[in-house]
Amino acid sequence: MSRFLSVARAVAWRSIHNTLVSPAIIVPSIVFPLFFLAAFAGGLSKIAQVPNFDYPPGYTAFQYVFVFLQSAAFGGVFTGFAIARDFDSGFARRLMLSAPRRSGIIAGYALGALARWVVTGSVVTIAALAAGMNVPGNPEELAGMVGIGVMVNVVAGLWACGVAMFLRTEQAGALIQMPVFVVIFLAPIYVPLHLLTGWIHSVASVNPATTVLEAARGLLAGSPIDVGLAFVLLAAGAVVMGAWARGGLASAERAG
Amino acid sequence: MRNRSRHRRGVAGDVVAELAGHPALIEQIGAVGRRSITRTLRQRALLVFPMLFPLILFAINGSALNAATRIPGFPPVSYRAFVLAVPFMQGALFIAVTAGIDLARDIESGFFNRLALTPLSGPALLAGQLGGALVVALIQSVVYLLVGLATGVGIASGVGGALVLLALSILIAFGFAGVGALIALRSGSGEAVQAIFPLLFVTLFLSSASIPRPLIAVTWFRDVATYNPVSYLIEGIRSLVITGWDGRALALGFGFAAALVIITLGLAGSAMTNRLART
Amino acid sequence: MSDPKAAIVVENLVREFRKGPRAVDGIDLEVSPGEIYGFLGPNGAGKSTTVLMLTTLLPPTSGTATVGGYDIVHQGTQVRESIGAALQEAALDPILTGREHLQLQATLQGIPKVTRAARAQELLERVGLTEAADRRVGGYSGGMKRRLDLALALVHSPRILFLDEPTTGLDLQSRTALWSEVARLAHEEGMTVFLTTQYLEEADALADRVGIIDHGKIVAEDTPAKLKAEIGNPTVEVLPADLSAGDAFADALSTFGAPARSGRGSLTVQLPGGEAQLAELVRALDAANLHVASLHLHQPSLDDVFLAKTGRKLEGSADDGDAEPVAAPARGRRRRGR
Numbered sequence: 102m103s104r105f106l107s108v109a110r111a112v113a114w115r116s117i118h119n120t121l122v123s124p125a126i127i128v129p130s131i132v133f134p135l136f137f138l139a140a141f142a143g144g145l146s147k148i149a150q151v152p153n154f155d156y157p158p159g160y161t162a163f164q165y166v167f168v169f170l171q172s173a174a175f176g177g178v179f180t181g182f183a184i185a186r187d188f189d190s191g192f193a194r195r196l197m198l199s200a201p202r203r204s205g206i207i208a209g210y211a212l213g214a215l216a217r218w219v220v221t222g223s224v225v226t227i228a229a230l231a232a233g234m235n236v237p238g239n240p241e242e243l244a245g246m247v248g249i250g251v252m253v254n255v256v257a258g259l260w261a262c263g264v265a266m267f268l269r270t271e272q273a274g275a276l277i278q279m280p281v282f283v284v285i286f287l288a289p290i291y292v293p294l295h296l297l298t299g300w301i302h303s304v305a306s307v308n309p310a311t312t313v314l315e316a317a318r319g320l321l322a323g324s325p326i327d328v329g330l331a332f333v334l335l336a337a338g339a340v341v342m343g344a345w346a347r348g349g350l351a352s353a354e355r356a357g
Numbered sequence: 358m359r360n361r362s363r364h365r366r367g368v369a370g371d372v373v374a375e376l377a378g379h380p381a382l383i384e385q386i387g388a389v390g391r392r393s394i395t396r397t398l399r400q401r402a403l404l405v406f407p408m409l410f411p412l413i414l415f416a417i418n419g420s421a422l423n424a425a426t427r428i429p430g431f432p433p434v435s436y437r438a439f440v441l442a443v444p445f446m447q448g449a450l451f452i453a454v455t456a457g458i459d460l461a462r463d464i465e466s467g468f469f470n471r472l473a474l475t476p477l478s479g480p481a482l483l484a485g486q487l488g489g490a491l492v493v494a495l496i497q498s499v500v501y502l503l504v505g506l507a508t509g510v511g512i513a514s515g516v517g518g519a520l521v522l523l524a525l526s527i528l529i530a531f532g533f534a535g536v537g538a539l540i541a542l543r544s545g546s547g548e549a550v551q552a553i554f555p556l557l558f559v560t561l562f563l564s565s566a567s568i569p570r571p572l573i574a575v576t577w578f579r580d581v582a583t584y585n586p587v588s589y590l591i592e593g594i595r596s597l598v599i600t601g602w603d604g605r606a607l608a609l610g611f612g613f614a615a616a617l618v619i620i621t622l623g624l625a626g627s628a629m630t631n632r633l634a635r636t
Numbered sequence: 637m638s639d640p641k642a643a644i645v646v647e648n649l650v651r652e653f654r655k656g657p658r659a660v661d662g663i664d665l666e667v668s669p670g671e672i673y674g675f676l677g678p679n680g681a682g683k684s685t686t687v688l689m690l691t692t693l694l695p696p697t698s699g700t701a702t703v704g705g706y707d708i709v710h711q712g713t714q715v716r717e718s719i720g721a722a723l724q725e726a727a728l729d730p731i732l733t734g735r736e737h738l739q740l741q742a743t744l745q746g747i748p749k750v751t752r753a754a755r756a757q758e759l760l761e762r763v764g765l766t767e768a769a770d771r772r773v774g775g776y777s778g779g780m781k782r783r784l785d786l787a788l789a790l791v792h793s794p795r796i797l798f799l800d801e802p803t804t805g806l807d808l809q810s811r812t813a814l815w816s817e818v819a820r821l822a823h824e825e826g827m828t829v830f831l832t833t834q835y836l837e838e839a840d841a842l843a844d845r846v847g848i849i850d851h852g853k854i855v856a857e858d859t860p861a862k863l864k865a866e867i868g869n870p871t872v873e874v875l876p877a878d879l880s881a882g883d884a885f886a887d888a889l890s891t892f893g894a895p896a897r898s899g900r901g902s903l904t905v906q907l908p909g910g911e912a913q914l915a916e917l918v919r920a921l922d923a924a925n926l927h928v929a930s931l932h933l934h935q936p937s938l939d940d941v942f943l944a945k946t947g948r949k950l951e952g953s954a955d956d957g958d959a960e961p962v963a964a965p966a967r968g969r970r971r972r973g974r
Contacts, residue, residue, distance in 0.1 A: 129555050140562035143578040147568065151427045275406060286417045292424045301420035381746050388743035396731045467727030470693055471788065474716050475744035635692050635712050 105202040112196065112209020116183065117216050130179060130217060134172040134225045138164060141291070142232065148292060156293060158235040158322050165229040166246070166318045167290045172225055173254040174281055176218035180210050181261020181277040188269035188353070197354065207262055207346050214258040215251065222250060237323035245328060246320040249313060252335035257281055259342035266349030269356065288314050309334045385477050389485025396459065397489035407451030408497050411444035412504055418443075419508070422567065430572055434599045441505045442594035443566050445522075446587065448497040449530040450557045456490040457537025457550035464545040464632070479629040483622070487534050494530030498523050505598070513601040521607070522597045528614040529590050533557070535621030542628035564588040586613045642666045643796050643828040644673070644690065649699035651685050659685040661852030662699065667830060667845075669795075672822045674843025674860075675832040676938065678950050682852040683832035684724050687800045690830065691721045704796055720789030721798040726781040730774030734765050734784050737773065738791060745792040759787040763817065779810030786817065796828045797821065803838060815842055836938045836950060848942055855945040860938060867936040867944050870911055875902040877927035888924040892917060911935075 120126050142164035149160040156163045187193040200206050230236070238246070264277045288310040289297055297305055305311050316331035397404060419437035426436050463469045463486075472482060502519060506512070512519045536557070540550050563578070564587040573579040582588050593610015596603035644667035651660040660682045667673040677683050688694035690703055692712040701708045704718035728737060738756035747755055760769045763783040768776060773784065782802060789797060799818065803811040819842060821827040833839055839846045840860050847857040856863055876885050879901040886903060889895045892913065895905040907913040914933060921928060942950040 125552060133555060136559050136562055139578065140567070143575040144562070144567055144573055144582070145422075145425070146574040147428050147572050148422075148425055150429065151424045154424075283413065283417075286414075286421075289421070291418075291422050296424040297421060298423055299420050301417065384749070385744050385746075388740050392729070392732065392736075392740055395736070396729065399731050463729075466729075467723055467725035468729055469727075470723055471727045471741075472744070473693060474691065474719075474721055475741070476713065476716070476746060477744055634694065635716075 105205040105208065108200045108202050108205025109208035109212055112200075112206050113212035113216065116180070116210060116213025119183070120213070120217050126179075127217075127220075130172075130176065130221055131224050133175075134168050134221055135228055137171065138168045138225060138228060138232075141168065142229070145291060151292065151296060153296060154292065156318065156322065157324075158237055161229060161232055161234045162236070162321055163318065165225070165234055166321055167314060168225055168229075169222060169246075170250055170253050170314060170317055171285055172221045173218050173250040174257040174285060176221060177211075177214050177254045177257030177259070178261045178278055178281050179217075180214035180258045181265040182271070182274055183213075184210055184262055184265035185268070185271045185273050185277070188265065189271050193269070193353070203350060203354065204347065207259070207350060210262055211255060211258045215254055218250070218254045222247075236321060238321050239323065242320040242323060242325060245325070246317045249317045249320070249331060249335065252332070252339065253313065256335060256338040256342050259339065259346040263342065263345035263347075263349035266346065266353045269353060284308065284310050290314070309338070382477070382481055385475070386481045386485045389472070389477065389482060390488030393459070393486055393489030394492045397455075397493055403455050404493060404496070407448060407455065407493075408500055410451075411447035411501070414447065415440065415444045415501075415504070416508075418567070425568060428568075428572055430569070432569065432599055435510070437505075437508060438510045438599050439595065440567070441501070441510050441598050442591045443561075444501045444504075445498060445526040445529070445594050446561055446566065446591055448501065449494070449526070449533040450554070450561065452490050452493055452497075452530045453533035453537035453557060454550060454554045455493070455537070456487060456534040457539075457541040457553075458547045459489065460486055460538050460541035461545060461547040461550050464541065465547065469632070473633050473635055479633050480626045482633075483538060483626055483629045487531065487538060490534035490537075491527065491531060494527045494534075495523070497530070498526040501526075510598065512598055514597045518597040518602065522594055525590075525593055525597075525607075525610055525614060528611070528618060532614055532617030532621055535618060535625050539621055539625040539628055542625060542632045545632070560585060560587045564591060566591055586617070589613045590617075643669045643671070644701070644703050644830060646686075646690070646701040647699055649686070649689060649701055650697045651682075651689055651694065652697045658697075658852050660689070660696075663849065663852070663854050665847055665854060665857065667828055669828050670822060670826045671844045672818065672829040672831060672842050674839035674846040675830065675849060676834070676836070676839045676843075676846050676942075676950070677832075677849035678834060678948075681849045683834075683849060684800050685852075686849070687721070687723070687798050687830070687832055691719060691723075691798055692716055717792075718794055719796045719798060720792065720794035722782070722785040722789045722800065722802055723798075724800045724804075726778075726785045728773045728776075728781055728784060731772060733770050733772055734760065734776070734780075734787075735769040737784060737788060741788045741791045747792065755791065759790060762790075763787045764813070777810075779806050779813070782806060782810065782814060783817075786814065790821075794827070796830065799829065799831045801832055801834065803833070803835065811838070818842060834950065839938060846938065848938070848945065850942070850946050850948075856941055863938060863941045864936040867940045869906045869908055870936070871904050871906050871934045872914065872917060873898075873902050873904045873932045873934065874921070875900070875929040875931070877929040881926060884924065885921070885926055888920050888926055889917070891920065 142161045145164070146160045148154060184193065187196070196206055197203060236243070260281065261277045264273055268276065287301065287304050287308050289305050294302070294305055294311060294315065312327050312334055313331045315326055316328045319326035320328065415437075419440055422440070423436045425431060426434070426439075432439065463472070502523065512522070514521070536553070537550055540553050544550070563581045564585045565573070565582050570579060570582050570588060573582055589609040590613055592606050593614070596606035596610070600606070644665070646663055646665045648662045648664060649660055650658060650662050652658050663686065665673070675683050675686065685694065689696045690701055690708060692708050692715050695709060703715045706714040706718065708715055732740070735756055738759055739752055742752040742755055757766075760766045763786060765780060765783055765787070768780060773781065776784065786802070802818075803814055806814070815838070818829055818831070822829050831842060843860060845858060846860050846863060847854050849855070874885060874889065876882060882897065882901060882903065886895050886897070889903060889905045893906045893908065895903040897903055907917065911933065918931075939950050942948070
C-alpha cells in the first residue's frame with residue numbers, strides 16, 4: 102500500500118507541478134469554464150422566461166451547475182491528453198520502469214486531475230457568486246454537489262486514462278474528448294428535461310448524465326432529487342472506468 | 358525599396374501585378390494551390406472531424422434549445438433554422454487552425470525554405486498555400502447547407518440566396534484562414550496556431566450565435582455581442598436562411614467578411630514577406 | 637584580388653544575431669567553377685549560416701559575396717536562378733509522393749510544361765528512386781529522402797549546388813552513394829559544389845579544397861593533402877615480434893628519425909620522405925633480420941589539422957573512439973585507422 106501511495110503521490114505531484122508552471126495549460130482550464138458560464142448564463146438568461154421553466158434559484162445557478170460539472174469532466178479529459186503526451190515523448194515508459202506499483206500511476210494521474218479541478222471549480226464558483234447566483238442549498242447539500250463533481254472528475258479521468266494508455270499517442274485526443282462531450286451535451290444543459298422535445302428528450306431521458314446533472318442542480322436548489330441514484334451511477338461508472346483504465350495500463354505494459 | 362512599394366499596393370495588388378507581368382506565375386500559384394488541396398484531401402481526418410463536430414453541435418443545440426423559440430420576441434422560425442448559421446462559423450474557425458498548422462509545419466520542416474528558393478513571390482505563395490482552405494470551405498459549406506435542408510430547414514431567400522450564402526461562408530472561411538496563416542508566419546510554430554483556437558471560439562461564444570441580440574438580457578454580454586464582428590457574420594448568413602433578402606444584414610455580413618479578408622491577408626502578406634527574408 | 641571567373645566569391649562576410657556572438661565573423665573564400673569546396677567545422681561553427689547567406693535566405697550583416705557572378709544582396713533573384721540547394725533539413729512534404737515533389741519543383745522553377753514529366757523521370761532514375769516515385773515521402777527512409785532532396789535541387793540544372801551536411805544521419809551505403817553522385821556532378825557535368833560537413837572523411841573523400849571554419853572564422857584552407865602535410869609527415873608504428881629486441885629495432889629505425897617507444901613495446905617513427913619511404917623501412921628491418929608482429933602507417937588527418945589550428949578536436953568525427961586529450965598533437969602521434 103505504501104508503494105502504491107508513493108507512486109501515486111509522485112505522479113500527482115508532477116502532474117500538478119507541470120500544470121502550475123505551464124500557463125498554456127492552467128490558463129485555458131480556468132478561462133474556458135468562465136467563458137461557458139458567461140455565454141450560457143449571460144447570453145441565454147432569457148430562457149428563464151420560457152413558460153414552465155421552474156428552477157427557483159434562477160438561470161445563473163441552473164447554468165452554473167452544468168459548467169461546474171463540465172469543468173470536472175473536462176479536467177479528467179485533459180489528464181488523458183497529458184498521459185498521451187507522456188507516451189509520445191517516452192516519459193511514460195520511464196514511469197512504467199520506475200514505479201514498483203504501476204496502478205499507482207493511474208491513481209497519481211487521477212489525483213492530479215482532481216487537484217487541478219479544485220482550482221477550476223473554485224474559480225467558477227467564485228465567478229458565479231460574484232454574478233449574483235442564488236444558493237438555497239444547505240452546507241450538506243452543497244457538499245453533496247461537490248461530491249458529485251469529484252466523482253464526475255474521477256470517472257472522466259479514468260475514461261481518458263484508459264483511452265490514452267490503449268492508444269499511447271496524442272492523436273487519441275479527439276477520441277478521448279468526443280464521447281465525454283457528446284454524453285454531456287445530450288443531457289438537459291440549456292433547459293430542464295421536461296422542456297426538451299423530440300429526439301433529444303428521448304435520449305436525455307435515458308442518459309445517466311441527466312440524473313447526475315439534475316441531482317446536482319437539486320442539491321444546489323435545496324431540493325434534492327435522485328441523489329442516491331446519481332451517486333450509484335457515478336460509483337458504477339468509476340468501477341467500470343477503473344477497469345477500463347486498468348486494461349489500458351495492461352495494454353501499455355504488454356507493448357513495452 | 359521594393360518592399361515599401363509592395364506594401365502600398367497591398368497583397369491583392371501585388372498578386373494582380375505579378376500575374377499580369379508573369380503568365381508563368383499563374384502556373385506556379387496553381388502548383389502551390391494544387392499541393393495544398395492534395396494535402397487536404399489526403400488527410401481525411403482533418404477534413405472529416407472539423408466537418409462533423411459542428412454538425413453534432415447543430416443536431417444537439419438545434420433540438421436542445423428549441424424551447425428558446427418560446428421566448429417572447431424570438432423570430433417565428435424553428436431553432437434549427439435560427440442556428441444553422443453557426444456551423445458555417447465553426448467550420449471557418451477550424452479552417453483557420455488547419456490552414457495555419459499546415460503553413461507552420463512547412464516552416465518548421467524547412468519546406469518553406471525550399472519554396473523560398475524558387476522564383477515565386479511571397480503574396481503569390483500565400484495565395485497558393487490558402488488554396489486548400491478554400492476547397493475545404495466549399496466542401497464544408499455545401500455539406501452544412503445540405504444537412505440543414507435535410508433536417509427540414511428552408512432557405513427563405515431561395516436558391517439564389519443559398520448560393521449567396523455559400524459565397525459569404527467561403528469568404529468568411531478565407532478570412533479566418535488568413536488569421537491562421539498570419540499566426541503561423543509570425544510564430545513559425547504549429548503550437549502557437551493551436552493555441553489561438555480557443556480564443557477564436559470565444560469570439561463565437563460572445564456573439565449572437567445562440568440567441569438574437571435584442572434578447573440577450575445581460576447588458577455587458579449584449580454590448581460585447583453588438584461590437585463583436587462575428588455577430589454580423591453570423592447574422593448575415595442567418596438572414597438568408599430565416600428572413601430572405603435583408604439588405605442591411607447582408608451588407609454588414611459581406612462588409613465585415615471583406616474587411617476580415619483584407620486585413621488578415623494584408624497582415625499575412627506582410628508577415629510572409631518578412632518570413633521569406635530573401636535578398 | 638578575386639578571380640572574376642570564380643563561381644563563388646566571399647569577402648569579409650559577417651552575420652550577427654541579436655543577443656548572440658557573431659555566427660560568421662568575416663570570412664573570405666573563393667570557389668572555382670567545377671570545384672567541390674568542402675566547408676568543414678564542428679556544430680555551431682557557422683557553416684549553415686554561411687550557406688543560408690550565400691543562398692540568399694539570410695541577409696549578411698556586412699561584407700559582400702557573389703554567387704555565379706551575382707551579388708547575393710542586390711541580385712538575389714538571379715542568384716536563386718543559378719543555384720540548387722539541399723539544406724540541412726531534408727525539407728520534404730510527407731504527404732506528397734516523390735514524383736509530385738519533382739513536378740511541383742519543376743513548375744515553380746518555370747520548367748516548360750511539356751518537359752516537366754520527362755525531367756522528373758530523368759532525375760528519379762538518376763537518384764535511384766523510380767520504384768518509390770509514386771509512394772508518399774512519409775514512408776521513405778532517410779537515405780531516400782536525401783536522394784530526393786538532391787534531385788529537387790537539380791531540377792532546374794543549376795550551375796552551382798549547395799549541400800548543407802547532406803549525409804548526416806545516413807548509413808554508410810547511402811552516404812557512399814550520395815558521394816558518388818556529387819563527385820559525378822562535379823567531374824562530369826562541371827557543377828560547382830559547396831558542401832558543408834562535420835565529417836572528416838567526407839571532406840577528405842570529396843572535396844578538391846577544404847575550408848575549415850571554427851567560431852565563425854576560417855582557420856585553414858587548402859587541398860586536403862596540403863593541409864595534412866602542413867601538420868606533419870606520416871608515421872609508422874612497429875610492434876616487434878620479440879619484445880626484447882626493442883633496442884635492435886630502435887637502431888634499425890634510427891636512420892629515419894628518433895623513434896618513440898610506447899609502453900606496449902611498439903616503436904613509432906616519422907617518415908620524412910612520406911609514404912614512399914615505407915618500402916625502405918621494411919627493407920631496413922628485413923636486412924637487420926628483425927621480425928615484425930605488426931606494422932601500421934598513420935597519415936595525419938583533417939582532425940589533426942583542426943586540432944593544430946584550434947587546440948580542439950573536431951566534433952562529430954566518425955571515428956570518435958579515437959578521442960584523445962585536448963592538446964595540440966606532437967608530430968607523428970599514433971592514430972588508428974585513418
